[in-house]
Amino acid sequence: MEAELKEQQTFSNASVRIINRGRVLRLLFQEGSMTQLEIKNRLNLSGPTVTQILQFFKEAGLLREGDEIPSSGGRKPRPIEFCYRSFFAVGVEIRRHHVDVQVMDLKGKTEAGTVRRLVFEDSGAYWRQVNDIVRETVGSGPRAGRVLGVGIAFPGEISPKGNIVSRSTVLGLKNFPLDHIQKNFDYPVYVEYGANAAGFGTVWRSRELKDAVYVIVTNNGVAGSVILNKEIYRGRYNKPGAFGHMVLNPEGRKCFCGGRGCWSAYGALTCLTGEEDPDLEGFFKKLDRGDKGCALRWKEYLERFAQALANIRLSFDTEIIIGGKLAPYLAPRIDELKKMVAAYPALAEDCMDIWVDTEADSPMAEGAALMIVSSFLNDTLEGFHLEQL
Ligand SMILES: [Zn+2]
Structure with a gap:
């Protein structure tokens, strides 16, 4: 009985820690830059908790210390800044004859983009070519190791379970399974109906x-x-x-x-x-x-x-x-x-x-990338949890 209670207590402490981490991250994401004192007051957290959380995200590269803020006396505070270019998400719009690939930072700013002619076909070779264009657009620099995932904006209705394109008139598909796409990509893939992705991105940015x-x-x-x-x-x-x-x-x-x-x-x-x-x-x-x-x-x-x-x-x-x-x-x-x-x-x-x-400029591809960013910030991105950074 006692052991059980203790276990529940440990579990609940861990959940609180994760929740607080998410709150600090999202606040700084929104504000861009804040002092430790401002964060503590805004979220009503203790000093040591904030220090610990900030340290965790600084080590993960998501936050950094900014320049000292001039003050009239005493210790000069250093703001904590969100590093919007610490991770990236890729969005891909699939069209009948083209693919549009956009690499976005965490603020939703386009880092790089390519529109390439590639006629859609349901084959592993096609998806491997899309993956090659993604890799090329991301580039071989440090960005390559900081990609959270690839959001694919697909021109067709997706089944409620998210594993089948139930219909795509543009591509002439019916009941097209999505599970085989992932194995052709280097990064985790998430498929969404293009108009959903575009609408999501527009509202997310506002x-x-x-x-x-x-x-x-x-x-x-x-x-x-x-x-x-x-x-x-x-x-x-x-x-x-x-x-x-x-x-x-x-x-x-x-x-x-x-x-x-x-x-x-x-x-x-x-x-x-x-x-x-x-x-x-x-x-x-x-x-x-x-x-x-x-x-x-x-x-x-x-x-x-x-x-x-x-x-x-x-x-x-x-x-x-x-x-x-x-x-x-x-x-x-x-x-x-x-x-x-x-x-x-x-x-x-x-x-x-x-x-x-x-x-x-590319609402569907950008929106698909922003869905990845949003899941990351809300700690719901599959295979990528803030806890494991
Ligand atoms: Zn109609």
Whole structure:
């Protein structure tokens, strides 16, 4: 009985230590730099506990002592700084004909990136080639030994258990198993639906945002995700956010899903340019020069966009963020779109919180990398626990 109690006590002391380590790490991550006294007061921890935790993370390379802060008298305090470049995460977006690889630091800043032509095929050789591009992008310097993992943004719905791509129309896959991917990589791999990764990354980066509906426009259609309290909302079948297949016109254009009149059939970037690889810059230049054909296509495109956003806004009382390649072109025209959404009588004035995300150049790859960073900071990254640093 006594032995049992003692065991429980030891276990609970260890858990408290781990929890406190995580609290100190996340606080410094958020603030960047703080003195030991500030940390102690903010988290209500004892001096020796803070000293011990800081020592642990300094040895792991995650924290370091900064320069002395000038003070009027007494001992000059030295701030403790978070080393955002102590570890790195890699994000990979899988496309039909390309892979986009981004290496990010812990702050979410891009360190290196490569977009390479590589046609998707379900083979070990393909994944080994992706791994080679990852290694090349990471480089052979000290960064190579500080990679936490590779987040793969996949263009397809992932099963609720996370081990199967249940469907990817873009790649023509159904019930595609994911377990064989890992053996071709040098780093731990985590696979996520691309739009989920992109939405997650955008909200994770924002200090203000906790909840959002994220919409991403691609060459072939529209995808999306729902982020609640900075986490991906997965629903029952891991399918929320499939806004691209919301039917806007039951007798309308054929969609690649097999249905008719889906938003994707009107919202894909190919609808604007008519080319397989849309030249958006060229399209918007022509539009600005007053090209009548472009103006007509843009009008129809925006009308459908507004219709879809109105439906989303009526379903979710939260911010809507639009990301992807269209974002920089939509940014100067966002007021026009907002006005069209506001013209829906049920919405009127309460739909102004629609905005575009132009920060991420590769939102899916970056988001997949940031999922790794987030798991690391929350100490939930598989095979990589703060305790074992
Ligand atoms: Zn569809």
